[in-house]
Amino acid sequence: MTMSRWLRRLFALCVLRPVAIMMLGITVRGRENLPTSGPAIIVANHNSHLDTLVLLSLMPYRHIDIVRPVAAADYFLSNRYLAWFSLQILNILPLERGNAARGEDPLQESAAALDRGEILIVFPEGSRGAAEIMGKFKGGVARLKERYPSVPVIPVFLQGAGKALPRGEIVLVPVVVDAVVGTEVPWTGNRAQYTAEMESAVRALGASLPKVFDDEED
């Protein structure tokens, strides 16, 4: 076993689990809907860096090497320390934002990962945005789904992480994080329609949760 695989396990045991249990105390509904094997795509709303950690901590320990958070290369590879941590420990799949415009295929890496049977974690909003407000989904997952219609796409709604560690904050405040896992969103045959479908699936999962901030715009 390589060094980084050991470190990844150490990180899961010494950081991920303790933070998940003590600082946050994640409550999961629909855990049985999480994929039990790859390939699969998990799509979730994005409020905080903690979201990735929350989803990683939800996944079974035995999948530790095949769970790949898809993350923006321009941010996570921006300096060598963060890059090392992101690639070796979080095991991210770097995504070049905006390279579709340059005529490259941004999904090449993701497609290859699915071919290898890995489980992708994707935040289709593309960025964390304002804390606990869900933005519009981008179309990348629908493209992947079109290419791999049999790979299940599982929607997850996350709430609370944006309160625990909002964008721009460096200190974590303990807050219970809710994760609601839904059932697979089936392919609709149309990319734009599929993206909208996925977005509303994630939104619907969050509808039953109490609101987090006092100053939320509707």
Add this chain to the structure above:
Amino acid sequence: MIIDIADNVAIALAAIMTLLFVATAIAWPQRKKKHELWLRTRTWWVIILLLAVSIVLPSWVPIALFGLISFLAFKEFVTLIPTRRADHRVLLWAYLSIPLQYYWVSIGWYGMFIIFIPVYIFLALPLRMVLAGETQGFIKAAGTVHWGLMIAVFSLSHAAFLLALPASGNPVAGGDGLLLYLLLLTEINDVGQYCSGKLLGKHKVVPKVSPNKTVEGLVGGVIITTLVAMLAAPYLTPLSWYEAGAIGFVLALAGFAGDVTISAVKRDLKLKDSGSLLPGHGGVLDRVDSLTFTAPLFFHIVYFLYY
């Protein structure tokens, strides 16, 4: 290893566990539906078993245990109340008051323990809020965060301070005995009110807040708790029989008040109306609701009479 607890404390622990077995047996049929009494009894088991283990250890261990309960209860409160984005650092300050409050308890500094959250934190939180600069929703934010600290941290820490009281005040069983006595009465009252309410309940006390609470349940709980208070007092406390009776009576009413207060909070947050409680959200605060009211009252009555 020599186990350093008074005989009376050991006997009381055994008695409490016996009662818990009885409560577990009563609640057993409801375990599948996760009924309130079942969840409550399960929590009591956790508290009592942890306490039984920690009570033989140095006193900072059970005190830290109460600190942990406060942390979990406050975290739950912070999660449930809508807060303002601007108050991120304010919440951090509020959290930091928890280890400090329990530190004052562990060194037995009564003067600081009793004013730290009601005075210093009360003043510090709005100051930090002003520095954050957001005035929209200021009063509500300052009020709710401090209220949460008062309930989840300040009130509960009174139970822990019983362990820091000088042993001379309670020759029969020390601080351990007082703490056990408080937990015993609070638990008896929870179970007593539930059972008498189930058996005899007709007239609702506070239908808008908690439709399951009946006058008959309340009265039954008061009678049972008062009797147990008088019976157990000579073994665990310095209280005379009439003082114990009065304390049992007051604690039964306080336990009821704590219970319905947290119910009202949940109603305000629309957690009861949403059908089933979210898992984890009916957690710690919900389970220690009666203790948040009984602990400070018991502490101050005993402190006034014997310390």
